[in-house]
Amino acid sequence: MIAAPLSDRRRTRESLSSPTQRLTAEGWYYVLVVAFIIGGAVLREVNLLVLLAGLMLGPLLWNWLLVRWALRHIEASEVPLARVHVGEPLRASWLLHNGDAKLAAWSVVLDEGVRQEGQTAYRRARVVTPCLAPKRSVRVGYKLTFPRRGTYKLGPVRISTSFPLGLVRSSAWLRHRRSVTVWPALGRLRPAWHALLRQSQLGQRTAQPRKGRLEGDYYGLREWRPGDSRRWIHWRTTARLDELTVKQFEQRRDEALTLVIDLWAPEDASEDRIAAVERVLQFAATVIQDRRRRGDQEVHVVLHGESRESWRGMLKGALAVRILDALAMARPTSRKTNPLDARDLASMPQRNVIVISSRERPGQIGWVGCEVTWIGPSDYERWFEAPPGETAIAADREPVRAKEEPPKEEQDEQPEVVTEAGS
Numbered sequence: 178m179i180a181a182p183l184s185d186r187r188r189t190r191e192s193l194s195s196p197t198q199r200l201t202a203e204g205w206y207y208v209l210v211v212a213f214i215i216g217g218a219v220l221r222e223v224n225l226l227v228l229l230a231g232l233m234l235g236p237l238l239w240n241w242l243l244v245r246w247a248l249r250h251i252e253a254s255e256v257p258l259a260r261v262h263v264g265e266p267l268r269a270s271w272l273l274h275n276g277d278a279k280l281a282a283w284s285v286v287l288d289e290g291v292r293q294e295g296q297t298a299y300r301r302a303r304v305v306t307p308c309l310a311p312k313r314s315v316r317v318g319y320k321l322t323f324p325r326r327g328t329y330k331l332g333p334v335r336i337s338t339s340f341p342l343g344l345v346r347s348s349a350w351l352r353h354r355r356s357v358t359v360w361p362a363l364g365r366l367r368p369a370w371h372a373l374l375r376q377s378q379l380g381q382r383t384a385q386p387r388k389g390r391l392e393g394d395y396y397g398l399r400e401w402r403p404g405d406s407r408r409w410i411h412w413r414t415t416a417r418l419d420e421l422t423v424k425q426f427e428q429r430r431d432e433a434l435t436l437v438i439d440l441w442a443p444e445d446a447s448e449d450r451i452a453a454v455e456r457v458l459q460f461a462a463t464v465i466q467d468r469r470r471r472g473d474q475e476v477h478v479v480l481h482g483e484s485r486e487s488w489r490g491m492l493k494g495a496l497a498v499r500i501l502d503a504l505a506m507a508r509p510t511s512r513k514t515n516p517l518d519a520r521d522l523a524s525m526p527q528r529n530v531i532v533i534s535s536r537e538r539p540g541q542i543g544w545v546g547c548e549v550t551w552i553g554p555s556d557y558e559r560w561f562e563a564p565p566g567e568t569a570i571a572a573d574r575e576p577v578r579a580k581e582e583p584p585k586e587e588q589d590e591q592p593e594v595v596t597e598a599g600s
Contacts, residue, residue, distance in 0.1 A: 193336060193349035196248040198241055204344035207237060237344055244347035247338050250276035251285070251309070253351050256316070260498065262462065263326055263362035264564060269302070270318030271334065275309040282309040283340040287317055291592055294328040294356070300592060323359040323592045326458065326505045331355050360501045361458040365562040366467055373531070373550065373560070374434065397425045434475070436464060439516040439534035440482035442509040453535040453554045454509045460533050460552075460561045462504055469497045481516035483508040509535065 200208065211233050218226030256270035269289070275282050285306040292299030302319040309315050323329060332354035339346040398411055401421030409423040438461045442450045461478075468476060469492045477489045478500055486503055490496050516532060531550045532538075538551040552560055 193248065193251055193253065193351050196245065196347045196349040198245055198345050198347045201339055201343055201346050204237070204240075204346075207233075207344050211237075236342055240339075240342040241345045243341065244338055244345050246280065247282045247285075247340065248336060248347050248349045251282060251336060251349065252276060253334065253336065255353065255355060256318070258331075258355060258357045260358050260360060260501070261323070262360045263323055265322070267321045267323070267357065268318050269321055269331060269357075270316055272314055272316050273306065273309060273336070274314040275311055277311050279311055281311055282338060283307070284338055285309050286337050288335040288337070289319075289331055290333065291321060291329060291331050293325070293592075294330055321592045326359050326361045326455075328506065329357050329359060329592065331357065358502055358505050360505050361455070361462040362564040363466060364459050364463050364564045366463055367560055367562055370464075370560045398422050399425050434464075434468065435477045435479075435530045436461070437479045437481065437516050437530060437532040437534075438504075438507075439532055439536070440480075440507055440509040441513065441534065441536045442511065444511045446509075450535070456554070456557055456561075456563060457533050457535045458504050458507060459563060460557065462501060463561065464533075465492065465497055465500055465504075468492050479517060480504070480507060481510070481514075483510050513539065 211230050214226050214230045214233070217223070218230060252274045254272040254274065256272060258269060259267060261267045269291075271287060271289075273285065273287070287304045287306070288301050290299050290301050302321075304317045304319050306315050306317050321329075332352070334351040334353065335348055336351070337346050337348040398414055399422070401410070401423050405423050411422050411424050414422040438457060440454050440457060442454050446454075465476075465478075475490065476492050476496075478487065480486045480500075480503055484507075488496060488500055516534070517530070529548050529550075531552065533552045535554065537553040537555065557563075
């Protein structure tokens with residue numbers, strides 16, 4: 178998961194819409210009881226019942242005044258969302274600020290809808306803040322677990338309170354919507370995969386004298402620079418020259434990995450064929466994250482699907498994010514075309530190509546001058562261990578639902594929502 182700094186990237190505080198007040202279910206029951214007492218007082222001409230009805234209207238009016246005032250000075254700030262893989266928990270947070278200098282806001286409830294882009298079915302997450310003190314801020318949030326890759330929309334946000342009696346609820350809306358990109362699930366690469374890389378890159382390693390995080394063979398001496406480790410200081414030379422001198426090491430760097438991601442499925446694809454496409458994306462995402470964790474690794478990635486994209490460079494933060502974002506939104510093609518064209522072959526830094534495909538290798542596809550390792554559906558288990566099981570969908574706590582409840586078959590594909598207390 179790639180987290181975003183909370184202090185630097187928070188959005189400007191946004192004021193909520195004008196609060197509106199409505200009776201709760203308990204409030205309607207309360208009003209019916211008062212109306213029944215007033216009706217009895219009029220029919221029976223009993224003055225004590227009229228007095229009792231008047232006394233019961235007091236708490237209702239008092240509750241209305243308190244909730245009307247509670248949300249007038251509430252402001253909300255978005256905490257940027259991180260990108261996650263399928264099955265990983267994501268904490269969605271908001272920062273609530275009470276601008277009132279005297280009155281606290283009690284039992285403030287934040288509701289936010291969550292749905293996948295392009296779908297109508299959704300869940301709502303509910304978080305309760307016990308107390309929002311005057312001139313104080315509280316961060317509230319909930320955890321999401323997504324069952325499938327893609328883009329999910331969060332919002333709009335409703336903030337409400339019915340404190341203290343629960344007879345009248347005051348609600349304000351924040352129409353701001355935000356989105357989160359969910360990457361394919363991560364599995365585990367088997368030892369055979371690492372052996373394949375070592376074999377394909379045998380004889381293509383180059384030793385480059387450069388400063389890196391990993392220490393290799395001793396190379397030489399140079400002046401000290403900010404960020405150098407104290408362990409690299411060469412004390413004898415430092416004492417002789419009267420200035421800090423550090424050791425320079427030789428760092429080995431692998432030549433580029435050429436990875437072709439071939440997504441193919443017929444127009445009337447079966448469930449097994451769709452599962453093969455998802456397995457390819459999981460396999461590719463695991464390879465990208467593995468190469469990224471290993472440090473400065475150069476890659477040449479070609480994504481062949483409904484749209485064609487290509488990347489080449491060092492697998493650092495920005496490039497890895499772009500590749501994984503593309504994998505999250507990738508769709509298979511039904512055309513049986515060559516996943517590599519002449520331009521890709523001309524720009525490849527090495528002639529060893531690894532193709533991860535949702536189809537077995539077609540007999541008519543071939544590349545001149547290239548050694549191709551084709552990994553099809555029957556070969557996945559040899560190189561890659563899929564993530565265990567399917568992502569659980571049922572929430573630990575029943576979420577708030579819209580007035581029109583989505584069909585049951587659509588609910589099964591919605592993200593899991595686990596609420597947390599405000600902090």
